[in-house]
Amino acid sequence: MNEWMGSKEDLLEKLGTDASGGLTPRQVETNRQRYGANRLTRNKPESMAERIRDAVREPMIIMLIMAWLIALGVNIFQSVTGGVADYLECVGIFVAILLSVIISVVMEGKSAKAFEALSRISDNLIVRALRDGHTVMLNQEDIVTGDILLLSTGDKVPADGRLLESAGLSVDESALTGESVPADKDASKDITDEKTPLAERANMLYTGTYIASGHGKMVVTATGDATEFGKIARELGGTQKTVTPLQEKLAHLGKIITFFGMAAAAIVFAVQMATFIWNDNLTLDGVMEAFVTSIVLIVAVVPEGLPTIVAISLSINIIKLSRQNALVKKLVASETIGCINVICSDKTGTLTENRMTVAGFYDTAWHTDLSGLSPPLADPQLLPEHHRRYRGKRRFSRQPDRMRHAQLL
Known part of the structure; x- marks a missing residue:
């Protein structure tokens, strides 16, 4: 049965708590083990190796790596066969790859730290609760299912719960339901329909909402990921990653460059082979020289400086956005933001405080x-x-x- 249905006495018995005294220390540990701690499960932050891997997977970087490997292989072959090897081009391509990856990893790392700092703003929330017959002050993370909380005007609700007592209680639920007008709450309200919408559950309080007026006592029925906010966060965390328009364009450009480079190399190699045959001068050394020339042509058509220029340009955009209090997680996403003409956003509680x-x-x-x-x-x-x-x-x-x-x- 849902928490907003049935009698308060049955719910208290189910959670093993006392409305006048709260949980005992042993019950606190038992409920914490049974229902979990009052914290949302956060996605594990990307490690340095994962960020480097993602940066290397960019289409233009992959193309540069292939060009670097080809150039390195050609120069090693020429060194072994007694030819003239020039490793300067290999160093230049490697430096271009290194600069692009470093810029991407550093800028995205700074943005990740900023987002992590924002997510910790409400970690130090303190509320009044009943524990073992005494009124105590608890941190939000110390609250467990079955705790009895005492809430009054201005308090932020730290967990989902069923009201036991209320007096002139109204709650700002705009962050959860979008309603700008505070919702009236009544502990004596009996709800019999299990399909009652969240916004109409007058005997329930939910995480992240604020007490607009009055005061009340509630028993915690859900914490952490089991709360309504936790369910929303879990659904948002399951979204699939998609490529940005810039990534699509760079991938398309990479395919075009690769196609024309390989086509040009094949044509040059075929022309040279036809010339050798026409002049009756077909030798193994000549064939190898023609092949190396064709491979070098593929490297020549690769724009080594393009990924670095793109990374620098996007980094400058991120810096400009951060000065305007806008944070961007991914470097390439700043280009997508620049293409936005219209933003559709909720106003109350998002752009304004509703106060x-x-x-x-x-x-x-x-x-x-x-x-x-x-x-x-x-x-x-x-x-x-x-x-x-x-x-x-x-x-x-x-x-x-x-x-x-x-x-x-």
Whole structure:
């Protein structure tokens, strides 16, 4: 049976917890082993070897590696046969490969560290809970299924749970449901339909939502990957990797260069062989020299500097985007972003905070400097007379995330 159905007493008995005292230390360890810790399973970060492997798999890099191997083989053959070997071209191609790979690995490594730092922002969330008959403060990761949590206005819900008690409780679920208006919650609400949508489960609280008003007590029913947010994260983590338009174009260019290079080499080799036969001068040394010349022609048509130029250009784009607070995981993705003309995005809770903040006040004149509102008291009766008089004439606006720490008066 789903957690939002049935009686609270049956649910408490199933989870082995007490509504007035919470879990005992032994029960905490038992539930942690049984239900898991309250943390999302994160994908293992790519190692240096994996990032190098991905960079080497780029079509143009593969073509450069093949050209380098061919050039190296030709020069080794010429050295063995007494010919003139020139390893300078081999060194140049290798340097081009090395520069392109290093730039890609370093830039993507910096972006990965930035994303990891962002994912740890909410790791230090602390909430009140009942443990062994006492009220304690717990870190989010220390919460287990069956814990009794005490939540009030402004708290972030750290796990999914069933309400046991509530008083004037409303919750901002915009991050989960997209609804900008806080949802009313009621611990006494009985739900009998197991197909009730998440947004209509009035007796449940979910991870990542915020208490907009009131207070309540809940029993944790799901933690970590078992929460609604955890299920969403798991589905997003299973997406398949796709190639970007730039990768497709470079792969197509690589195929064209390879085709024309091999065709030109074959034509040159055929012409030389026909010349030898026409002049009755067909010898093994001549055939080998014609073959080496044809192979060198394949190397000559490869644009050694193209991958390095592309990597440098994309790196510059990533740096410019980072200065505008935009992070890009993959180097080649910055080119895709540059092709975007229209972005369709949710506004409330994404572009705006869905929190009302004071933008100005009036005391015979409009002011936008909030330092003039002093003292910042919540009780209107304690405000100066002219503040009370014009309290209904304040201007409010939805502020973007950068105003997160602005004081709400």
